[in-house]
Amino acid sequence: MVVTGGGTGIGRATARAFAERGDRVLVVGRTAATLAGTAELHPGIRVLVADVTEPDAPDRIADAAVSALGGLDVLVNNAAAMGYRPLAALDRAEAERQLHTNLLAPVLLTRAALPHLAERSGTVVNIGSAGALGLRSWPDNGLYGAAKAGLDFLTRTWAVELAPRGIRVVGLAPGVTDTRADPDPADADPEQAAFLKQIAARTPSGRVARPEEIAWWVVQLTRPEAAYANGLVVPVDGGLSLT
Structure with a gap:
């Protein structure tokens, strides 16, 4: 398994969820310290x-996965960049940063991973x-x-394109997620805390994720029992997108 953006938040939780069921995982990110925390x-x-936006990153990541893991059966395109x-x-510069990280990087990395994914009838999430x-x-x-909507479109398109090669492509659309390492630190960002509280109040489930x-959903979508699911994008947002 390869998980990009694996140093914190959803990426960290996903890498650990795979590892806890016995899988070998390569986590990719820009900061050595946070990646070490994931692997601890x-x-x-x-x-x-590795920075997924660097020109050599796709080949570096694909090659590292084969070298470290012996192959590649799951690719989780999770790295993201936001800027309100x-x-x-x-x-x-900001437009290029967001579009490259959120859309172009998954395109180029998935392309680089194709031969390895095909060898194992792999899954892209x-x-x-x-x-x-x-x-x-x-x-x-x-x-x-817009970049995330484009990624959803690519999920559906790649599912059809890559099915003859034995590769599945699925998507997950998380709602607002509390990715803070400690939900109640003494130096918590009051703006972030207020935002999470506001979203929780609007969400039918009454909280954020x-x-x-x-991560649980990512793992389930890659299980052999999910093999007939292809091209779908699963919203996991406590029902907020329905309101």
């Missing part, structure tokens, strides 16, 4: 410090966002939402 006490986890700002305040589903808008976060809950 999990001997099945290997780490690779309206269109009028969006500069080219694209992590989108429940905020980008359907006909919803997302003021001040349009570029991120925990990273481990999202």
Whole structure:
């Protein structure tokens, strides 16, 4: 398994969930310290410090997976970049950062991984966002939402393109998730805490998600019993996208 953006949050929880069922996992991220935290006490986890937007990253990651794991059967495209700002305040550098991380990087990495995934009838899991589903808008976060909606479209398209090669492609659209390492630290960001409280109040389930809950779904979608599921995007957001 390869999990990008594996140093924190959903990526960390996903890597650990795979490792806890006995899988070998390569976690990819930009910061060595956070990757080490993911791997701590999990001997099945290997780490690779890499920025998914770098030109050599796709081949480096695919090669590292084969070298460290002996092959590649699951690719989780989880790395993401968000930046709240309206269109009028969006500069080219920020636009390129978000589009490259959220859309182009998964395209190029999945392409590089294809031969290895085909050898094992592998599965690609694209992590989108429940905020980008359907006909919803997302003021001040349009570029991120557009990239995630594009990733959902690629999930459906790749499912059809790659099925003859034995590769499945599925998507997961998480709702707002509390990715803080400690939900109640003394120096908590009050704006983030207020945002999470606001979203929880709007969500039919009455709370935001925990990273481990999202990771559970990633693991289930890659199980052999899920082999007939292909091209779907599963929203896991406590029902918020239905309101």
